[in-house]
Amino acid sequence: MASKRRKKANYTAILIRRDPAFSKCPSCGKYHTLRRSQTRNLIEGFLKKATIFKPFRCNNCGWRGFKSTITLTWESVRNVALYAGFAILVGFIVLEILKRFVR
Numbered sequence: 001m002a003s004k005r006r007k008k009a010n011y012t013a014i015l016i017r018r019d020p021a022f023s024k025c026p027s028c029g030k031y032h033t034l035r036r037s038q039t040r041n042l043i044e045g046f047l048k049k050a051t052i053f054k055p056f057r058c059n060n061c062g063w064r065g066f067k068s069t070i071t072l073t074w075e076s077v078r079n080v081a082l083y084a085g086f087a088i089l090v091g092f093i094v095l096e097i098l099k100r101f102v103r
């Protein structure tokens with residue numbers, strides 16, 4: 001078969017979207033067993049619509065619960081810290097320049 005080209009990871013992305021359907025079941029630890037579950041009540045419906053947590057059910061062990069559809073990666077956390085530090089530095093320099101020239 002033709003070789004599949006893997007997409008290069010985007011290291012500048014702050015949040016990485018993922019589909020928990022391909023992740024591990026928290027109860028039985030098996031992969032590819034999670035399926036989207038129907039909401040049972042208004043609170044679950046609200047959570048599903050308003051948050052990044054969606055209801056899932058495990059086909060293998062019957063586990064049901066909410067899982068995040070977005071995950072933070074260590075690269076993204078590091079990048080955010082780097083950009084924040086850089087922004088503070090630039091802000092400090094601008095402030096010092098303004099102090100000298102604006103009287």
Ligand SMILES: [Zn+2]
Nearest residue numbers: 025028058061
């Ligand atoms: Zn399971």
